[in-house]
Amino acid sequence: MIQIQYLSEPPKLAEDLSGDAWANLTWHDNFTIPGSVNAELVPGTSFAMVHDGDSLYIAMKCGVCPGSSAENFSHERVHVVIDFDRDGSWGGKFIGNADGFLSASTACRGGSRNSWPGEVEFEVGVGAQEWTAVMKIPLRQLGYQQGGLRRVRFNVARLNAVPEFWVCFPVLAEKTFWEPQCEMAEAEFERPELLLPFAWRIERDQRARLNESDGKTTCRQKVKTTNLSAETREVDLHVWFVGPIHPPSEKIEYCLRIGPGESHVESVELPVPEGFNYGFASVALYERDSGRCVSENRFLIEAELLSWKKHTIKRADGNDGYTCHAAQMQFMPQYEGRNTVPYGLAAMENSEVVCVAMAWPTESTGQVQTLVTVSEDEGATWGEYLALPGIHCRPVMLAYLGQGVVTFEAGDTTERFRLFSHDHGRTWDERVDVAPAPDGQPLGFEGNPLIERDSEGNAIRIAQIGQTLGGGAPHWKITEYLRWSEDGGRTWPQVISPASWHYTETYAGKTYEVGASEGSLVRAANGDLVAALRTFVPVWFAEHPHYEDSLEGTAVSISKDNGETWSPMKIVFEAGRHHPDLICMPNGDLVMTVICRVDFEGNQLASYRRGCDAVISRDHGVTWDVEHLVVLDDFPFCQGEHWISTECGHLSSTLMPDGSILTGYGNYLAGGVLIRWQP
Numbered sequence: 001m002i003q004i005q006y007l008s009e010p011p012k013l014a015e016d017l018s019g020d021a022w023a024n025l026t027w028h029d030n031f032t033i034p035g036s037v038n039a040e041l042v043p044g045t046s047f048a049m050v051h052d053g054d055s056l057y058i059a060m061k062c063g064v065c066p067g068s069s070a071e072n073f074s075h076e077r078v079h080v081v082i083d084f085d086r087d088g089s090w091g092g093k094f095i096g097n098a099d100g101f102l103s104a105s106t107a108c109r110g111g112s113r114n115s116w117p118g119e120v121e122f123e124v125g126v127g128a129q130e131w132t133a134v135m136k137i138p139l140r141q142l143g144y145q146q147g148g149l150r151r152v153r154f155n156v157a158r159l160n161a162v163p164e165f166w167v168c169f170p171v172l173a174e175k176t177f178w179e180p181q182c183e184m185a186e187a188e189f190e191r192p193e194l195l196l197p198f199a200w201r202i203e204r205d206q207r208a209r210l211n212e213s214d215g216k217t218t219c220r221q222k223v224k225t226t227n228l229s230a231e232t233r234e235v236d237l238h239v240w241f242v243g244p245i246h247p248p249s250e251k252i253e254y255c256l257r258i259g260p261g262e263s264h265v266e267s268v269e270l271p272v273p274e275g276f277n278y279g280f281a282s283v284a285l286y287e288r289d290s291g292r293c294v295s296e297n298r299f300l301i302e303a304e305l306l307s308w309k310k311h312t313i314k315r316a317d318g319n320d321g322y323t324c325h326a327a328q329m330q331f332m333p334q335y336e337g338r339n340t341v342p343y344g345l346a347a348m349e350n351s352e353v354v355c356v357a358m359a360w361p362t363e364s365t366g367q368v369q370t371l372v373t374v375s376e377d378e379g380a381t382w383g384e385y386l387a388l389p390g391i392h393c394r395p396v397m398l399a400y401l402g403q404g405v406v407t408f409e410a411g412d413t414t415e416r417f418r419l420f421s422h423d424h425g426r427t428w429d430e431r432v433d434v435a436p437a438p439d440g441q442p443l444g445f446e447g448n449p450l451i452e453r454d455s456e457g458n459a460i461r462i463a464q465i466g467q468t469l470g471g472g473a474p475h476w477k478i479t480e481y482l483r484w485s486e487d488g489g490r491t492w493p494q495v496i497s498p499a500s501w502h503y504t505e506t507y508a509g510k511t512y513e514v515g516a517s518e519g520s521l522v523r524a525a526n527g528d529l530v531a532a533l534r535t536f537v538p539v540w541f542a543e544h545p546h547y548e549d550s551l552e553g554t555a556v557s558i559s560k561d562n563g564e565t566w567s568p569m570k571i572v573f574e575a576g577r578h579h580p581d582l583i584c585m586p587n588g589d590l591v592m593t594v595i596c597r598v599d600f601e602g603n604q605l606a607s608y609r610r611g612c613d614a615v616i617s618r619d620h621g622v623t624w625d626v627e628h629l630v631v632l633d634d635f636p637f638c639q640g641e642h643w644i645s646t647e648c649g650h651l652s653s654t655l656m657p658d659g660s661i662l663t664g665y666g667n668y669l670a671g672g673v674l675i676r677w678q679p
Helices: 020-024 070-075 192-198
Strands: 002-006 045-051 055-063 077-083 090-097 102-108 113-115 121-126 130-138 151-159 167-170 176-179 182-189 200-204 209-213 216-227 233-242 252-258 263-271 278-287 293-302 309-316 322-331 340-347 353-359 369-375 395-402 405-410 417-421 430-433 450-453 459-472 475-485 494-496 502-507 510-523 529-535 553-559 570-573 577-584 590-596 609-617 630-636 648-655 661-667 671-677
Touching: 045 151, 055 077, 055 151, 070 121, 090 121, 090 130, 113 293, 182 192, 192 293, 200 278, 200 293, 216 233, 216 252, 216 278, 216 293, 233 263, 233 293, 252 263, 309 671, 322 630, 340 395, 340 405, 340 661, 353 395, 395 450, 395 459, 450 510, 459 529, 475 502, 475 510, 510 577, 529 577, 577 648, 590 630, 590 648, 590 661, 609 648, 609 661, 630 661, 630 671
Parallel strands: 002 045, 002 182, 340 648, 340 671, 553 577
Antiparallel strands: 045 055, 055 130, 077 090, 077 151, 090 102, 102 113, 121 130, 151 167, 151 182, 176 182, 200 216, 209 216, 216 263, 233 252, 233 278, 278 293, 309 322, 309 630, 322 671, 340 353, 353 369, 395 405, 405 417, 417 430, 450 459, 459 475, 459 510, 475 494, 502 510, 510 529, 529 553, 553 570, 577 590, 590 609, 609 630, 648 661, 661 671
């Protein structure tokens, strides 16, 4: 392990590193070319790491390589990566050129980048046989964990102008890989207690929002400050706007007292100059007694807010054509550079919308990440994602129960549980285990639950559809269940298995068990219960070598006795469209949104269109106007002969206060998509 040595006095950023304190440091000179067997050391290349209790210094010496000359120094650079959390989720990237220019940024595991929290000093010296570089990073800019910072993972590299030595790294012990070109090792701070004053985290709580009033533009930025130490601390928070061509705004100051491990969110209104394109909200924390700056960061503010944009939905006219209608569309924010899928949307009585989502796994983790985000402006902009610790599942059956209570269930059958929030989705402080099906098997879910409410809008009863899965494709052994809860989803004492949702069908001399799996529920305006069910792949496709569930369809079943008995399933979409979600509109119409994984009609591929569709019933679910299908969003896709494969799935819809519908679905190529539209 490399030691980050401590110096009681700050070293000079000198062009010559042979004297001063640099001469007495430990220099690591075992640089080799990666991938070369029995590679010789690259001569004249070494690095050192040191701190003085206020800044971290990284120095490199780069001598002339064989076959080169000092004239090539101007084409060289050094590359440093520091992973502060030591888990590969994010880090600092620093690229220093021999001409004295430095690029500093943060990089996330998924590939996204952002500006570095503050200014970094960089000094270069070029001599006849060697060029040197020293980087000075204030400790207040580093990423800290609970209890301070003792170790980091790091990588240093030299990029030469000589092809044989194009890139070289030091030989590192106990190495890991953060990126293919970044071989990471650990470094440990000497005198780590000197870093405890910097145990803070400043981050934005949501993307900035611009407001215009009386011809002036202001930016509302929520700043979240977390005390990572073990004691209560008093600090002053300073926030100001900095633009590339405009002078800084006046600083806005707040006096904060934050307990150990606690966070404080401050909503700051910053004036922004007229006609700006982008700038930064600069934030800094100062110790109350000493005035020492102990943490800083900056958040990008753009005139482009990436909110609603013009969009067109298409309504089929029954003659192979469409009429176009105005709507709005946007993409869900990425999480650490990863695309997300909005599994649940719920409008709440405080005009906020809560979304539970899933971020796709990375190659390094192999796990999805369950996320929650809240919009305070009916979906126009979204707060920062809350990544639920240790929760790596599809979040399904989202329900807003009233009085700030939000709940969802784990959508994976390996571990069954339900989470609750009591503050409109900001924190999740309750977890309960979910009982299995009557046959002891775990239940799987996806769709929207039925939520029965009292006169004040509070949930008094919940119903949801689930299934148990056995066997294997195409001979699945699926049992469908409908269950009821009267305590917000904590217990489910009433469970039935509707016989009409399961039957057998014979094709080519073989008999298959067919029926439904996941589903959604709604109470129609006439009092009937309507279930939209995902049906099996048509039996004529069961033995096809490219069989997959993208060809599953959608059917409807109706109960007139409050769920005791159900009508036979009536097919709405035979194949290719499923993941149904149901909404009862104020005028009594029922709206069903579905994923279009395969545009399939009359036992053949109708088009290469994939995306999200909707269909309406005006007779309480008895019939559905497929002839006037609404295309909410679509894109072309075909994977050659595997034309059944798709790149979209999973959706949720919620009714908004103005009678519009907010629909979200997963476009696996582009990310989570939100559409606001009128049926």
